[in-house]
Amino acid sequence: MSEARVYDFRKQGAERDRKVYELRCPVFFVGFMGAGKTSVARKLARNAGVSAIDMDTYIERRCDMKVKQIFAEVGEAGFRSIETDVLRDLTQGEPRLVSCGGGVVLVPENREILKAGGFVVYLKVTAAEAASRISDVTSRPLFGDLDQAQRVIEGRLPLYEEVANVTIDTAGRGTGAIAREAFYRLKDEGVLWQRG
Ligand code: S3P
Numbered sequence: 001m002s003e004a005r006v007y008d009f010r011k012q013g014a015e016r017d018r019k020v021y022e023l024r025c026p027v028f029f030v031g032f033m034g035a036g037k038t039s040v041a042r043k044l045a046r047n048a049g050v051s052a053i054d055m056d057t058y059i060e061r062r063c064d065m066k067v068k069q070i071f072a073e074v075g076e077a078g079f080r081s082i083e084t085d086v087l088r089d090l091t092q093g094e095p096r097l098v099s100c101g102g103g104v105v106l107v108p109e110n111r112e113i114l115k116a117g118g119f120v121v122y123l124k125v126t127a128a129e130a131a132s133r134i135s136d137v138t139s140r141p142l143f144g145d146l147d148q149a150q151r152v153i154e155g156r157l158p159l160y161e162e163v164a165n166v167t168i169d170t171a172g173r174g175t176g177a178i179a180r181e182a183f184y185r186l187k188d189e190g191v192l193w194q195r196g
Contacts, residue, residue, distance in 0.1 A: 020048075020049060020194055020195055021048040021049055021050055021192050021193065021194055021195070022050065022095075022192075022193055022195055023050050023095035023096070023097070023191060023192060024095065024119075024190060024191050024192075024193060025095050025117075025118045025119055025191065026090065026091050026095045026096055026097075026098055026117060026118035026119070027041075027095070027096075027097045027098065027118060027119050027120075027121060027186065027191060027192075028098045028100050028104075028114050028117075028118050028119070028120045028121070028163075029041050029097065029098065029099045029100060029121050029123060030100050030102075030104060030105060030114070030120055030121070030122050030123070030160055030163060030164070031102065031122055031123035031124060031125060031160060031170075032102045032125050032127075032130055032149070032152070032153050032156065033102040033130055033134060033140050033142075033143055033149075034125055034129070034130030034131065034132075034133040034134045035102070035123035035124070035125040035130065035170055036123055036125070036133065036170055036175055036178055037099035037100065037102075037123055038054045038099040039175045040099075040123065040175055040178045040179045040182060041054070041097040041098070041099040042099075043175050043176065043179040044097060044179040044182050044183055045097050047179065047183065048183060048192060050095075050096065050097060050192070051094070051096045051097070052096060052097040052098070052099065053090060053096050053097070053098055053099075054098075054099045055083065055086055055087070055090065055098060055099060055100050055101050055104070056101050058086055058090070059079075059082055059083065059086055059101075062082070062086065063082065066139070067079070067101075067139070067140075067141070068138075068139055068141055070082070071141040076103075076141075076142070080103070080106065080107050083101060083103075083104060083107070083110070084107055084109055084110055084113075087100070087104065087110055087113050087114070088113060091113060091117035091118060095118070098118075100114075102142075102156075103142065103156075105156060105159035105160055105162070105163055106156070106159065111159065111162060111163050114163045115162075115163055119165050119186070119189065119191045120163045120164050120165050120166075121164070121165070121166050121167075121168060121182055121185070121186075122160045122161070122163070122164035122166070122167045122168070123168055123170050123178065124160075124167055124168065124169045124170060124171075125153075125170050125171070126150075126153070126171060127146050127149035127150040127153055128146060129170070129171060129172075130143075130149060130153075131143075131146060131149065165189065166185045166189065168181050168182060168185070
């Protein structure tokens with residue numbers, strides 16, 4: 001990417017209080033745990049002056065329980081049904097950047113909501129890199145060990161690809177570089193547009 005484009009992005013970031021950008025529709029970040037969905041959405045939101053929301057945090061506030069506790073109380077199926085409810089809520093109202101839980105694509109209804117309700121950015125990550133980015137894997141009941149994570153990533157790959165409007169490979173890249181690419185891809189697609 002040219003220096004000019006990088007500079008442009010930073011300048012627009014500094015102008016965020018003027019809220020120069022708007023979203024045409026909700027943008028969902030999907031991908032395996034540790035792909036950087038939450039940090040990338042937050043960074044992009046700050047730079048473009050739009051809002052971001054994290055599905056797991058929203059669920060935890062709504063249930064007044066950590067995700068790990070929800071899994072322990074109602075199991076994965078119970079968690080998935082809360083997740084579908086929340087996903088439906090988040091397609092309503094003013095469009096936002098939504099960082100989704102890694103397993104959101106498992107439920108067919110969720111995939112339909114994602115495809116019909118917004119624009120989907122798939123952040124691709126390897127198991128090893130994901131593990132290195134998550135400070136406490138025990139907070140993710142389904143992460144398991146590296147082999148298990150690798151198998152889950154492979155199993156989910158076609159589901160992530162089914163819903164993705166754009167795919168960004170996060171290998172060896174920091175949050176800033178990934179957010180910058182997401183910014184330009186969303187602008188190019190006309191999802192993020194400049195007011196006035
Ligand atoms: C899950 C991913 C987690 C969380 C839950 C299940 C999954 O979210 O929703 O532990 O099935 O991949 P993150 O992807 O934000 O870690």
